[in-house]
Amino acid sequence: MRLGDSVDDYCSRCKRTTDHAVVAMAGEEVQKVLCRTCNYEHKYRHNKTGRKELTKEEAFQKVLASVTGQLGGTSPEAPKKKKRGG
Numbered sequence: 001m002r003l004g005d006s007v008d009d010y011c012s013r014c015k016r017t018t019d020h021a022v023v024a025m026a027g028e029e030v031q032k033v034l035c036r037t038c039n040y041e042h043k044y045r046h047n048k049t050g051r052k053e054l055t056k057e058e059a060f061q062k063v064l065a066s067v068t069g070q071l072g073g074t075s076p077e078a079p080k081k082k083k084r085g086g
């Protein structure tokens with residue numbers, strides 16, 4: 001990635017992901033981008049809209065499913081009595 005390169009990012013003016021040009025960098029990290037659609041310069045958002053917060057809940061649901069699955073699948077072994085005979 002270099003200055004002037006094209007990068008997809010979310011533009012708060014366009015309210016959508018648009019084509020951007022890199023205008024500022026710090027090392028390998030893109031710092032600022034310029035929207036090619038409306039020429040709005042802003043911080044690089046790594047194409048994140050801030051609407052992905054399901055990861056934690058998904059993880060929780062997975063744990064919950066495993067726990068409830070264990071409880072539902074319990075089959076206690078009945079103690080077998082040894083038959084004495086013969």
Ligand SMILES: [Zn+2]
Binds near residue numbers: 037040
């Ligand atoms: Zn824009």
